Amino acid sequence: MHSFLYRLNALLTFSLIILALICGMASFSDNFNTPSPSVDLKVLNVNWFHKQHGNDEVSLTFSVEADLQSLFTWNTKQIFVFVAAEYETPKNALNQISLWDGIIPSKDSAKFSIQVSNKYRFTDQGSNLRGKPFNLTLHWHVMPKTGKMFADKIVTSSYRLPDEYR
Amino acid sequence: MGFIGDTIDSVKSIQIRQLLSQAVSLGMIVTSALIIWKALMCITGSESPVVVVLSGSMEPGFKRGDILFLHMSNDPIRAGEIVVFNIDGREIPIVHRVIKVHERKDTGEVDVLTKGDNNYGDDRLLYAHGQMWLNRHHIMGRAVGFLPYVGWVTIIMTEKPIIKYVLIGALGLLVITSKD
Numbered sequence A: 001m002h003s004f005l006y007r008l009n010a011l012l013t014f015s016l017i018i019l020a021l022i023c024g025m026a027s028f029s030d031n032f033n034t035p036s037p038s039v040d041l042k043v044l045n046v047n048w049f050h051k052q053h054g055n056d057e058v059s060l061t062f063s064v065e066a067d068l069q070s071l072f073t074w075n076t077k078q079i080f081v082f083v084a085a086e087y088e089t090p091k092n093a094l095n096q097i098s099l100w101d102g103i104i105p106s107k108d109s110a111k112f113s114i115q116v117s118n119k120y121r122f123t124d125q126g127s128n129l130r131g132k133p134f135n136l137t138l139h140w141h142v143m144p145k146t147g148k149m150f151a152d153k154i155v156t157s158s159y160r161l162p163d164e165y166r
Numbered sequence B: 001m002g003f004i005g006d007t008i009d010s011v012k013s014i015q016i017r018q019l020l021s022q023a024v025s026l027g028m029i030v031t032s033a034l035i036i037w038k039a040l041m042c043i044t045g046s047e048s049p050v051v052v053v054l055s056g057s058m059e060p061g062f063k064r065g066d067i068l069f070l071h072m073s074n075d076p077i078r079a080g081e082i083v084v085f086n087i088d089g090r091e092i093p094i095v096h097r098v099i100k101v102h103e104r105k106d107t108g109e110v111d112v113l114t115k116g117d118n119n120y121g122d123d124r125l126l127y128a129h130g131q132m133w134l135n136r137h138h139i140m141g142r143a144v145g146f147l148p149y150v151g152w153v154t155i156i157m158t159e160k161p162i163i164k165y166v167l168i169g170a171l172g173l174l175v176i177t178s179k180d
Helices: A003-033 B001-042 B152-159 B161-177
Strands: A038-052 A056-068 A074-087 A090-103 A112-118 A133-144 A150-160 B049-054 B068-071 B081-086 B094-103 B111-116 B139-147
Touching: A003 A133, A003 B161, A038 A133, A038 A150, A056 A090, A056 A133, B001 B068, B001 B161, B068 B081, B081 B111, B139 B161, B152 B161
Parallel strands: none
Antiparallel strands: A038 A056, A056 A112, A074 A090, A074 A133, A090 B094, A133 A150, B049 B068, B068 B139, B081 B094, B081 B139, B094 B111
């Protein structure tokens, strides 16, 4: 009844339950953090804009200025941020195109300001981009050390693409 | 003679009862595990509510051996979400992040492009030949929760089956030898 194996089993079960409880509590504690991130996105330049294989494609240079330090808690492993262009076309109710992304590994690097050209191709399904207004949005995904993942976004500037290819 | 025969009979009957109760308790363990798994399937709406990360394509967020909890709701798929998808002709599902979404106005059908955080390029090379986009039916679920290291148990067991048999044997022995 109280053999060695039996005790080992009880000990293992108990420690696993405690570990699971601690993980659960760590994840739950994230709910008490009320972040106040600030973001500024600006389109600086349209590098080129053309139509290829029937699809419009554009290359942009934009600036990202963000302070995401308040998103970090003790249970945060890293934050994945990306800038997406979002717009509507007659065919599609929503087009979301990630233009740039990055991984913020620590709180110290969560306040940054950069100027980049789009890392992924900004290509439409069709040729609807001339004169098209779109929203630049900063999204973030908080990846925890353990437990629930959080995501949110800030929609910033609306920008209008040029009326002609260049 | 009568006395000895009685004792043998009682011993025999005890053993049979004990054996039966052990069989029942073993069955209870197996069925309760099955019930928990199926209940999770119902709650999350995903055919595999928990997946183990097998590759390093999402590092440093997800490492090999971490486990992810999936949820499949009718909410539309949006950029940035981490989805688990199946490609036709590939057995193992892939866990990557959505970077592009095109959602049709009339049908609501979506075209989705994914990429691993740690990969240089997008996933078109991983898709079936000539496939440009993922659609709704490829996607098994989106990752909502994360637990580190736990998946190593299954990785070790699938790679070294002996450990699995030893473990199952030890557990079975424990159930059979326990007397309450």
